[in-house]
């Protein structure tokens with residue numbers, strides 16, 4: 001085992017050349033044949049999956065009482081470009097990135113998470129042949145590489161798991177703020193307004209608006225902390241039912257929430273008179 005590496009190098013190379021001469025296989029037809037067989041197997045699997053999907057799928061959109069097939073339904077409802085409460089989720093193999101982004105908070109560290117860390121990892125990977133030039137390939141003799149590999153796999157597994165089970169949407173975190181909103185705006189005990197506040201947190205309003213220091217302030221949406229000082233609940237119900245009628249073409253209609261929910265939202269907005277108004 002204790003041979004010097006240079007000698008091993010030359011010996012190996014000679015043996016390799018020898019092997020090629022003695023046992024080398026021609027590209028045609030041998031390699032071509034292998035590739036053809038493998039390609040046919042892959043195409044066969046895809047055709048089989050398509051057939052299973054076709055014969056197993058329910059024939060109406062999801063959720064109409066028919067079980068979708070094991071490989072999914074024939075077709076689903078068309079996407080709704082106007083939706084504001086859709087929570088985008090990546091495919092499962094991106095869950096680890098998805099969760100990484102949740103760990104880092106906008107805006108300070110997001111750049112590190114999205115550009116910095118992946119770039120460093122890729123550079124390390126690309127550079128691997130240049131900085132790890134030892135011939136040793138037995139796992140137990142490469143502790144640093146093995147630990148790094150195990151840690152990478154472990155952290156990706158954990159992040160994927162966390163991403164898959166992550167509580168949905170900022171909404172669920174914002175809902176936790178409802179009691180403090182009620183406190184600050186003075187509508188503690190007003191069940192209707194509290195219900196509205198929850199809806200407000202869950203319905204994506206804060207993707208555009210700001211409220212008591214939370215939210216995005218996007219697309220020119222005003223702060224709503226004191227919106228109740230100027231208008232009443234009935235007005236807000238009207239407004240949310242048809243924002244376009246008030247010249248607001250950015251906000252979609254929320255009539256889909258139903259009259260009861262809209263009334264609660266209206267009550268909440270009307271109760272939001274800002275810290276000064278009480």
Ligand code: HEC
Nearest residue numbers: 084203204205207208219220221222227247248250251254
């Ligand atoms: C896509 C971004 C967006 C979303 C989501 C959104 N809004 Fe708006 N909203 C706006 C914009 C922009 C305005 C200002 C329009 C204008 O100035 O004419 C506005 C105006 C309003 C107003 C009128 C404010 C005033 O001073 O009269 C209210 C009330 C309101 N939004 C409530 C809500 C509620 C409640 C939700 C969630 C159910 C919501 N908005 C979701 C963009 C949005």
